């Protein structure tokens with residue numbers, strides 16, 4: 226048995242499925258999950274000492290590359306000053322100021338510890354501030370695992386082909402309406418019927434939890450106009466797209482101002498920081514100022530905030546996103562060319578440092594089209610790449626991530642490995 230196999234067998238004795246988050250279990254692609262021992266730059270190593278070029282980057286946070294010296298130093302210095310106080314620190318102010326400056330639609334922000342917590346709290350605030358219960362979400366978007374969002378949610382659930390989670394009371398789920406992504410006509414119809422009952426529309430403006438699927442400008446505009454017209458709030462879940470598709474997130478790329486934004490992943494730089502923020506007149510409903518309750522023992526944790534601030538500093542260096550976008554495009558173009566050379570129906574898409582690969586002849590534009598991608602071919606490709614040392618997301622329905630450490634040599638090595646992998650598939 227390999228060390229990975231031994232560890233996986235052992236893990237399953239003390240943890241359900243051997244993992245602490247379901248997609249890590251490789252259920253969708255089959256095989257044994259790799260247990261990671263350490264990482265550096267664009268790579269990590271598993272328990273058998275094998276190196277992989279990493280294209281998940283902790284599902285987004287590792288945007289500056291793993292174990293970046295500036296981030297590690299900031300964490301070490303913060304840790305030496307004490308790990309957590311349960312009282313405010315100046316670091317939290319600095320981070321709040323930085324977020325408000327980078328994302329102008331955010332006038333005030335509250336720090337929390339996970340994207341799930343941030344989305345859940347933002348929705349409670351939206352319901353509290355509007356006095357309405359109904360929330361609209363879109364099929365294939367993931368907003369964490371709060372009860373009201375596990376209504377045909379994407380990501381791990383999609384992978385399992387499980388439309389809802391057991392344990393969520395129907396009474397909770399009935400306050401969430403699930404509509405088609407990129408379908409402004411349907412949204413318009415629903416608003417005409419019940420727009421004045423809608424507290425909020427929550428959306429991933431660049432969806433990354435059903436593979437990569439950007440919203441169309443028409444869809445985003447319809448959302449903004451309808452929410453304004455009917456007094457509903459527009460919530461952008463930019464946990465994945467924030468500081469990833471562009472410094473200011475999808476809202477800066479598409480020029481749409483949400484009422485509230487949910488952030489996570491990159492802002493913690495690999496440690497648990499997430500946030501929700503927006504218009505000050507909405508945020509004032511939050512405790513201790515207002516009646517909407519929300520709290521957290523480790524919210525704004527000083528070590529986590531230090532990692533996040535060090536990361537935010539690096540990504541604001543001139544040319545950071547130009548380079549990230551260029552490298553991601555280079556990867557997608559290279560993979561597409563190799564697939565074409567092997568006669569495989571394949572295409573790719575990228576927004577900033579986030580990408581999608583589709584075993585299909587055309588880039589999918591909605592959830593239904595996404596589901597027609599060839600999952601078997603993806604799984605074979607995934608394992609062919611993994612064997613040769615390239616770690617892609619272990620599911621056909623997850624986005625991929627490039628970091629600043631993915632230089633030309635790394636991208637070229639990936640493409641030459643893909644050439645062999647595609648050639649194997651065509652046999």
Ligand SMILES: *Cc1c(COP(=O)(O)O)cnc(C)c1O
Nearest residue numbers: 339340341367368369462464465
């Ligand atoms: C990852 C993610 C979440 C959940 O964040 P966690 O920190 O895993 O709880 C929510 N929304 C989106 C869009 C995400 O990608």
